[in-house]
Amino acid sequence: MSEEKRRFWAYMIVGVLALISVSTYAYNEYYIYLSVYMWFGFVYGMCLQYGRFCFSSAFRDLFAVGVPRMAVGIMIAIALFGLVGAFVSATGLSTFHSAPTSFHAVVAGFIFGVGMTFAGGCASGSMYKTGEGNMNALLVVLSISVTQAIFVDIGGWTNSLVPEAWKASALTKGLPASITVTDGWVDQYLAGYVWDQPVMSFATMLGWTDKSYIGAFIGNLLIGVVIPGALLLVIVYYIWSRKTYMRKNLPKDQAAPTWRNELAGYWAMISASKRTAIAGLALGIAAGLHMYAIQGLRVKFGMRNAGALLERIGFDFGLSAQGTVFDPGYWYVTTQEAQWVGWLFHRLGWNHLDNIFFGWVNGIPNPAFNPADWMSIALFGGAAVMALLHNEFKFKKPTLETATWALMGGALMGIGSRLGLGCNVGAFFVRVSQGDPSGWLFGLGMVGGAFIGVKLVNHWTERRMAQQFAASKI
Amino acid sequence: MKFEKMTEGQYRLDVKGYVCPHPQLYTKKALEKLSPGETLEIVFDNPSSGESIAVMCDNTGDEITEQKLDGGMYVWHIRKA
Numbered sequence: 063m064s065e066e067k068r069r070f071w072a073y074m075i076v077g078v079l080a081l082i083s084v085s086t087y088a089y090n091e092y093y094i095y096l097s098v099y100m101w102f103g104f105v106y107g108m109c110l111q112y113g114r115f116c117f118s119s120a121f122r123d124l125f126a127v128g129v130p131r132m133a134v135g136i137m138i139a140i141a142l143f144g145l146v147g148a149f150v151s152a153t154g155l156s157t158f159h160s161a162p163t164s165f166h167a168v169v170a171g172f173i174f175g176v177g178m179t180f181a182g183g184c185a186s187g188s189m190y191k192t193g194e195g196n197m198n199a200l201l202v203v204l205s206i207s208v209t210q211a212i213f214v215d216i217g218g219w220t221n222s223l224v225p226e227a228w229k230a231s232a233l234t235k236g237l238p239a240s241i242t243v244t245d246g247w248v249d250q251y252l253a254g255y256v257w258d259q260p261v262m263s264f265a266t267m268l269g270w271t272d273k274s275y276i277g278a279f280i281g282n283l284l285i286g287v288v289i290p291g292a293l294l295l296v297i298v299y300y301i302w303s304r305k306t307y308m309r310k311n312l313p314k315d316q317a318a319p320t321w322r323n324e325l326a327g328y329w330a331m332i333s334a335s336k337r338t339a340i341a342g343l344a345l346g347i348a349a350g351l352h353m354y355a356i357q358g359l360r361v362k363f364g365m366r367n368a369g370a371l372l373e374r375i376g377f378d379f380g381l382s383a384q385g386t387v388f389d390p391g392y393w394y395v396t397t398q399e400a401q402w403v404g405w406l407f408h409r410l411g412w413n414h415l416d417n418i419f420f421g422w423v424n425g426i427p428n429p430a431f432n433p434a435d436w437m438s439i440a441l442f443g444g445a446a447v448m449a450l451l452h453n454e455f456k457f458k459k460p461t462l463e464t465a466t467w468a469l470m471g472g473a474l475m476g477i478g479s480r481l482g483l484g485c486n487v488g489a490f491f492v493r494v495s496q497g498d499p500s501g502w503l504f505g506l507g508m509v510g511g512a513f514i515g516v517k518l519v520n521h522w523t524e525r526r527m528a529q530q531f532a533a534s535k536i
Numbered sequence: 537m538k539f540e541k542m543t544e545g546q547y548r549l550d551v552k553g554y555v556c557p558h559p560q561l562y563t564k565k566a567l568e569k570l571s572p573g574e575t576l577e578i579v580f581d582n583p584s585s586g587e588s589i590a591v592m593c594d595n596t597g598d599e600i601t602e603q604k605l606d607g608g609m610y611v612w613h614i615r616k617a
Contacts, residue, residue: 063607114583114584114587116556116584118556119556119557119584119588122556122557123556123557123560123588126557126560126561126564127557127560127561127564127588127592128592128595129560129588129591129592129595130591131587131588131591132587179557181555182554182555182556182557182558182582183555183556187584191555191582191584194583194608195608196555196582198553198555199555306594306595334591337587338587449583449608453605453606453607453608454583454605454608455608456581456607456608456609458553458581459553460553461553464553464554464555468555516557519557519558519561520561523558523561523562523565524565526537526562527539527562527565527566530537530538530539530540531539531569534539534540534541534547535541536541536569
């Protein structure tokens with residue numbers, strides 16, 4: 063594709079999104095709420111593509127090829143999102159709510175971690191790669207979407223796998239008759255187990271509130287994010303970066319490194335990939351501002367969930383039994399992916415409003431009016447614009463082998479994200495940044511999953527490479 | 537994926553169409569097989585793999601002697617240290 067054509071398509075994408083924003087706002091001012099989601103999604107897409115920002119790479123490349131650049135970039139993004147988030151939280155405008163904390167987050171993260179290694183990208187990474195024209199990544203997105211929509215409504219024989227205690231506890235939650243809480247494994251897992259787990263933050267564990275300055279900045283940011291993040295990077299530095307730095311930079315007449323050398327090496331690791339660090343910086347700031355903007359609009363329009371806006375506009379199909387739709391107020395990926403498939407299945411006759419995930423919490427609004435879907439579509443667009451402007455856009459057709467990896471990985475990520483109530487973004491990036499300990503548990507699981515996933519992928523590539531060496535007589 | 541010997545001491549690895557971590561894993565394994573001074577040409581179209589391969593070479597001391605990008609296709613030459 064010539065440079066003129068690439069520029070044309072990049073401007074076309076921006077123009078179409080701008081036209082959607084302007085025309086819908088002219089029709090009804092409430093659409094600005096959806097447009098805010100859309101433009102933040104666009105920025106996320108640009109940042110992710112620019113920095114090749116992939117959470118899968120952060121964990122996987124450490125084990126696979128000993129490269130720490132993405133782990134560093136993600137910690138920078140988390141710290142900056144945490145800083146902006148602490149300010150938003152202390153001013154009482156945060157849209158964030160901690161998730162239940164228990165061992166389930168580790169198990170969910172583990173399954174998700176294996177999946178993202180197989181798929182070659184995490185949930186958000188697969189989205190920006192789709193924007194680069196990678197159809198393998200699109201298969202991953204489709205696999206995550208379909209798997210989630212099926213998984214959250216699957217009942218039948220899976221009901222026999224539910225512990226009696228979960229079933230009994232689920233029945234006490236007072237859910238309306240439209241939600242068949244004892245028919246569905248995920249329903250009973252959520253209402254009978256997850257909802258019974260403690261909800262906390264580092265601030266509340268220390269006796270402060272999330273909305274106080276001391277709770278937000280000392281509890282959630284310093285103790286919950288900065289200190290553990292810096293310590294983790296020290297581990298990464300000692301295992302994966304220190305040896306190379308000292309080999310290159312330690313004077314030959316110096317026997318052992320000093321503290322000054324160690325600090326210089328640590329800083330060199332952090333500043334090694336400027337591109338990733340810049341993307342992490344922009345991503346962290348954007349994610350924090352996103353919360354601020356959405357909460358501001360909620361105050362302006364006098365509502366707490368986009369379901370109320372959709373009703374006012376006249377689109378009340380697919381709202382949950384509480385009149386809500388999925389409206390996190392910050393960056394999220396997998397729930398809206400499940401929603402459009404849930405909406406489609408429901409339209410085709412499979413009732414998807416009788417389960418907790420859709421029917422009680424998130425709804426299945428028409429994707430054309432779903433705020434979070436606007437964010438995801440624009441994320442594809444932002445990544446495509448950045449790839450087009452940097453001559454990195456290329457349509458890539460899947461092969462049988464790559465499609466198999468994509469579908470398997472996507473399915474595992476879909477299951478992991480529903481068990482963990484989110485993906486690498488919602489269950490890890492956002493939660494860790496906002497001082498929710500369950501985010502660290504999900505991350506711990508992801509590290510374990512990535513380690514096992516790399517072992518399995520390595521076994522496969524070893525075999526393929528041995529065949530090639532034999533054919534080349536090397 | 538295709539790995540082949542072009543001439544004496546020169547090899548080519550074609551990993552077009554693959555996403556992470558395959559291009560960097562295949563590159564790592566190919567470079568491990570080469571002797572010092574031999575060169576490897578890698579062809580890939582997954583941008584993020586390039587970032588990892590560059591850092592990987594920096595860590596091992598292998599030298600990237602040439603980098604080309606055309607229409608989303610990367611062709612890099614690496615000399616084994």
